[in-house]
Amino acid sequence: MSEHTVSSFDEELKQIDTLIRDMGALAATMVADATRALTHSDTALAQRVVSDDAVMDAHQRELDTRAITLIAKRQPMADDLRSSVGAIRMAGDLERIGDLAKNIAKRVGAVGEGAAPRVLSHSIESMTDLVLGQVSGVIEDYVAGDAPALAQLRDDDECIDEKYTSVFRELLTYMMEDPRNISACTHLLFCAKNLERIGDHVTNIAENAYYVLTGQQLPPNRPKLDETTVSAPAA
Amino acid sequence: MSEHTVSSFDEELKQIDTLIRDMGALAATMVADATRALTHSDTALAQRVVSDDAVMDAHQRELDTRAITLIAKRQPMADDLRSSVGAIRMAGDLERIGDLAKNIAKRVGAVGEGAAPRVLSHSIESMTDLVLGQVSGVIEDYVAGDAPALAQLRDDDECIDEKYTSVFRELLTYMMEDPRNISACTHLLFCAKNLERIGDHVTNIAENAYYVLTGQQLPPNRPKLDETTVSAPAA
Numbered sequence: 001m002s003e004h005t006v007s008s009f010d011e012e013l014k015q016i017d018t019l020i021r022d023m024g025a026l027a028a029t030m031v032a033d034a035t036r037a038l039t040h041s042d043t044a045l046a047q048r049v050v051s052d053d054a055v056m057d058a059h060q061r062e063l064d065t066r067a068i069t070l071i072a073k074r075q076p077m078a079d080d081l082r083s084s085v086g087a088i089r090m091a092g093d094l095e096r097i098g099d100l101a102k103n104i105a106k107r108v109g110a111v112g113e114g115a116a117p118r119v120l121s122h123s124i125e126s127m128t129d130l131v132l133g134q135v136s137g138v139i140e141d142y143v144a145g146d147a148p149a150l151a152q153l154r155d156d157d158e159c160i161d162e163k164y165t166s167v168f169r170e171l172l173t174y175m176m177e178d179p180r181n182i183s184a185c186t187h188l189l190f191c192a193k194n195l196e197r198i199g200d201h202v203t204n205i206a207e208n209a210y211y212v213l214t215g216q217q218l219p220p221n222r223p224k225l226d227e228t229t230v231s232a233p234a235a
Numbered sequence: 236m237s238e239h240t241v242s243s244f245d246e247e248l249k250q251i252d253t254l255i256r257d258m259g260a261l262a263a264t265m266v267a268d269a270t271r272a273l274t275h276s277d278t279a280l281a282q283r284v285v286s287d288d289a290v291m292d293a294h295q296r297e298l299d300t301r302a303i304t305l306i307a308k309r310q311p312m313a314d315d316l317r318s319s320v321g322a323i324r325m326a327g328d329l330e331r332i333g334d335l336a337k338n339i340a341k342r343v344g345a346v347g348e349g350a351a352p353r354v355l356s357h358s359i360e361s362m363t364d365l366v367l368g369q370v371s372g373v374i375e376d377y378v379a380g381d382a383p384a385l386a387q388l389r390d391d392d393e394c395i396d397e398k399y400t401s402v403f404r405e406l407l408t409y410m411m412e413d414p415r416n417i418s419a420c421t422h423l424l425f426c427a428k429n430l431e432r433i434g435d436h437v438t439n440i441a442e443n444a445y446y447v448l449t450g451q452q453l454p455p456n457r458p459k460l461d462e463t464t465v466s467a468p469a470a
Contacts, residue, residue, distance in 0.1 A: 176414040
């Protein structure tokens with residue numbers, strides 16, 4: 001890191017970093033609560049996720065304002081410009097993770113307490129465990145300054161994609177078995193897709209965090225593995 | 236607008252504006268091509284959308300770099316800081332519209348030429364018309380500096396949400412009628428959802444464009460009308 005003639009610059013960067021941490025912790029809580037609300041048909045918990053999203057949005061606005069004011073006031077170059085811009089991007093992805101968790105929470109009522117969700121909760125829960133590990137991990141690795149862990153973490157997103165493909169196929173079979181499952185299962189399909197997209201945002205965060213820490217780009221993204229868009233299981 | 240002591244500042248802002256226009260035009264083309272590929276089972280056209288997305292990403296990276304360098308070099312205040320930051324945000328939403336169009340294109344193969352898509356193409360096409368009108372409109376209104384039109388355009392997003400709800404219900408009935416439709420219909424469900432989300436990004440762009448033009452925020456967003464997440468049609 002370059003030394004700054006204006007000492008409060010570091011102070012301001014640190015405040016931005018604290019906001020990133022807070023947003024990361026909130027994102028993990030929201031994802032955990034939303035999926036728990038879904039698998040336990042807990043509408044009160046779902047409501048809390050919706051309220052948390054307003055807090056997340058406020059955090060992002062605050063971070064944006066701080067980072068942009070910092071750039072405009074201090075004219076940072078190289079390392080420091082990278083940190084401020086990286087923070088804006090990471091905050092953008094964390095805010096979107098909050099949106100996706102909220103969207104899962106809003107489906108809790110529509111999924112209801114039908115039979116399909118009970119059977120499926122195992123698949124959804126194991127997908128959630130993977131996603132939660134990624135959400136918490138990416139912020140920890142960033143805070144610890146562990147660039148190799150960030151590179152590894154991005155590669156682990158493949159497991160989430162594979163899990164999503166398997167949940168997708170499982171949901172299709174439930175729908176085919178009994179048309180009464182279709183309505184609930186389509187909502188679960190969107191929930192699973194949201195979890196998969198949360199994984200993609202973690203990948204973006206890992207790439208930005210890696211860049212902030214090292215000044216290097218991670219090698220170009222591997223091809224996406226969401227097989228559901230290229231080949232549909234035979235009906 | 237404030238006057239600038241450094242004349243090339245305006246030149247640089249103008250280049251950023253040109254990039255926004257190019258990205259807007261590309262976004263509209265991608266959405267039109269992706270849905271046409273879907274309703275005509277045109278895999279070659281779908282492939283072109285996937286390639287276009289790489290161009291869109293490159294545009295966004297260029298705009299980001301230009302806008303951030305401008306902020307760091309020139310320390311703009313008030314109006315001009317607003318323009319540069321607004322451009323970064325609009326470009327972010329345009330890039331996501333490209334992603335969503337690509338996702339539709341990637342589902343063309345999976346949807347195939349089954350019976351369901353033929354019957355449904357009317358609903359999807361009329362939803363597309365609404366969305367395309369919004370995507371082209373928001374950039375036109377921004378370029379024309381027409382703030383009231385931007386406010387109106389955001390309100391029109393309600394029509395897209397209503398259309399989505401109706402396509403969603405229509406798709407559910409096809410799935411219930413014949414399990415052989417389920418696989419193709421779930422992909423169409425994601426396509427319709429993507430169109431609805433494109434509408435949401437247009438809303439974000441309208442809000443940012445309004446802010447850039449007027450310095451005022453549009454009043455807080457109306458409550459979302461996507462009824463599919465709050466009440467599922469009886470199975």
